[in-house]
Amino acid sequence: MRHIIAEQFMARAGSHELKKQISEYWSNGADGYNKYVLSSLQPGVLKKRWQEILRESIGDERMMILDVGTGPGIIAILLADMGHRVTGLDLTSEMLNKARENTERLGLSIEFKQGDAENIPFEDGSFDVVINRHVLWTMPKPDAAIKEWKRVLRPEGKLVIVDGNWYLPLDSSLKNRIWQSFAKMLVSIQEKRNAFYRRGDPGLRKMLPMTFMKRPEHDVELLKRQGFKDINVRTIDRRSFGFIEYLKYGYYGDTFLISARKGKAE
Numbered sequence: 001m002r003h004i005i006a007e008q009f010m011a012r013a014g015s016h017e018l019k020k021q022i023s024e025y026w027s028n029g030a031d032g033y034n035k036y037v038l039s040s041l042q043p044g045v046l047k048k049r050w051q052e053i054l055r056e057s058i059g060d061e062r063m064m065i066l067d068v069g070t071g072p073g074i075i076a077i078l079l080a081d082m083g084h085r086v087t088g089l090d091l092t093s094e095m096l097n098k099a100r101e102n103t104e105r106l107g108l109s110i111e112f113k114q115g116d117a118e119n120i121p122f123e124d125g126s127f128d129v130v131i132n133r134h135v136l137w138t139m140p141k142p143d144a145a146i147k148e149w150k151r152v153l154r155p156e157g158k159l160v161i162v163d164g165n166w167y168l169p170l171d172s173s174l175k176n177r178i179w180q181s182f183a184k185m186l187v188s189i190q191e192k193r194n195a196f197y198r199r200g201d202p203g204l205r206k207m208l209p210m211t212f213m214k215r216p217e218h219d220v221e222l223l224k225r226q227g228f229k230d231i232n233v234r235t236i237d238r239r240s241f242g243f244i245e246y247l248k249y250g251y252y253g254d255t256f257l258i259s260a261r262k263g264k265a266e
Helices: 002-013 015-028 030-041 045-058 074-081 093-106 142-151 168-172 174-190 217-225 243-252
Strands: 064-068 085-090 111-114 127-133 153-163 229-236 255-261
Touching (some): 030 074, 045 127, 064 074, 074 085, 074 093, 074 127, 093 111, 142 153, 153 217
Parallel strands (some): 064 085, 127 153
């Protein structure tokens, strides 16, 4: 029933208008989101753990990688630091400006390009790996996005999706809502930003289909529908990122990672 409500919202808003709202949401939040993710680039447990996760998913061989919805470039930078050749794609110029600043500060070489995750400005079979973190939930048309990510993969290329059920744990748990209030105070102090400020339209998430789906099960169904093989799902325990990080964001629940492979002859 809830996914039907989401579809009705989308029909009313229109895909173009919805993407405009999403772009404005992330543009307005570029500075705050950048501060949130910068700790992933500092030497320490968080950076080490993310690079371990990426290595386990992609391997050690040097790859051509597209980071879709790169935001301030965190995943792209972690991968480039590991020796991969990386391109970052994002819808908003504000996020890409942050990504270029972060990359330049660290002395890395990454190509950043503005573009739509549902209409990628690259030719078929351009990349060994397509990866995205915390992106699929923002897609107005998840099916179309996954189809497009598959298109730019080379035969037997790998798709990696990192995401979570961002709102369901809050909607269903009083404990998590109390935890969230405490966590926002901690984030405001440590990351030097107002974590209580709610940017954009709080109703925006109601227009996004993935908000209402049981995940990662629904993600797996979307991948099967698009013909992906060797689909593997794993849980990323937030406690493995360190105690402080867990206190700050553990109320969201665990993150999941899905990897899947494109067929040989596609």
